[in-house]
Amino acid sequence: GENVEQHPSTLSVQEGDSAVIKCTYSDSASNYFPWYKQELGKRPQLIIDIRSNVGEKKDQRIAVTLNKTAKHFSLHITETQPEDSAVYFCAASNNTDKLIFGTGTRLQVFP
Amino acid sequence: GAGVSQSPSNKVTEKGKDVELRCDPISGHTALYWYRQSLGQGLEFLIYFQGNSAPDKSGLPSDRFSAERTGGSVSTLTIQRTQQEDSAVYLCASSLGLPDTQYFGPGTRLTVL
Numbered sequence: 285g286e287n288v289e290q291h292p293s294t295l296s297v298q299e300g301d302s303a304v305i306k307c308t309y310s311d312s313a314s315n316y317f318p319w320y321k322q323e324l325g326k327r328p329q330l331i332i333d334i335r336s337n338v339g340e341k342k343d344q345r346i347a348v349t350l351n352k353t354a355k356h357f358s359l360h361i362t363e364t365q366p367e368d369s370a371v372y373f374c375a376a377s378n379n380t381d382k383l384i385f386g387t388g389t390r391l392q393v394f395p
Numbered sequence: 396g397a398g399v400s401q402s403p404s405n406k407v408t409e410k411g412k413d414v415e416l417r418c419d420p421i422s423g424h425t426a427l428y429w430y431r432q433s434l435g436q437g438l439e440f441l442i443y444f445q446g447n448s449a450p451d452k453s454g455l456p457s458d459r460f461s462a463e464r465t466g467g468s469v470s471t472l473t474i475q476r477t478q479q480e481d482s483a484v485y486l487c488a489s490s491l492g493l494p495d496t497q498y499f500g501p502g503t504r505l506t507v508l
Binding site: 315316318327328329330333373377378379380381382383384385386387388 | 426428437438440443451486493494495496497498499500501502
């Protein structure tokens with residue numbers, strides 16, 4: 285079955301810097317890759333997703349890149365702000381099975 | 396529209412008692428998932444439903460845990476003879492199908508004394 289690894293487990297950046305979180309997956313049939321943000325005490329919420337027919341997707345300060353050959357995908361946050369502080373989860377799935385989540389990255393943005 | 400709802404929001408119980416947690420998915424969503432999240436930890440998959448059937452129960456920690464879904468809508472997660480290690484937030488999510496965006500409920504915080 286699918287296995288998703290996520291790095292780093294914690295990430296601290298200065299406000300205004302960029303943050304990058306990377307995930308690798310094992311199942312070459314996976315074709316859907318969402319990213320979720322979970323603020324303290326809240327539920328996870330989707331912030332961006334990408335499907336395997338594209339290599340990059342952007343939404344304002346957030347972007348996700350996908351390398352199908354290497355089976356890895358990354359979340360990029362530019363011009364980080366304190367409100368970006370949260371735990372971020374990547375996930376992967378194919379057309380027939382459930383999402384497999386990574387173990388999460390705790391991002392802290394210091395003012 | 397209405398999102399995923401869960402009840403109760405908090406449940407405190409004594410060790411050895413049974414508890415039932417309820418999830419109301421978004422209307423029309425065929426897939427429903429249960430996760431467990433201990434403090435500061437990741438999302439531990441428990442079980443998911445496609446319609447009323449559960450293709451994957453592999454995440455249920457023991458036979459004290461069971462779940463059902465009726466009418467392709469509401470789901471209940473039952474924990475029998477609760478133990479202190481069952482204390483966690485239990486999250487439910489639903490999606491239109493596979494693969495698709497999962498929308499999470501607010502969770503039920505379970506505390507076993």
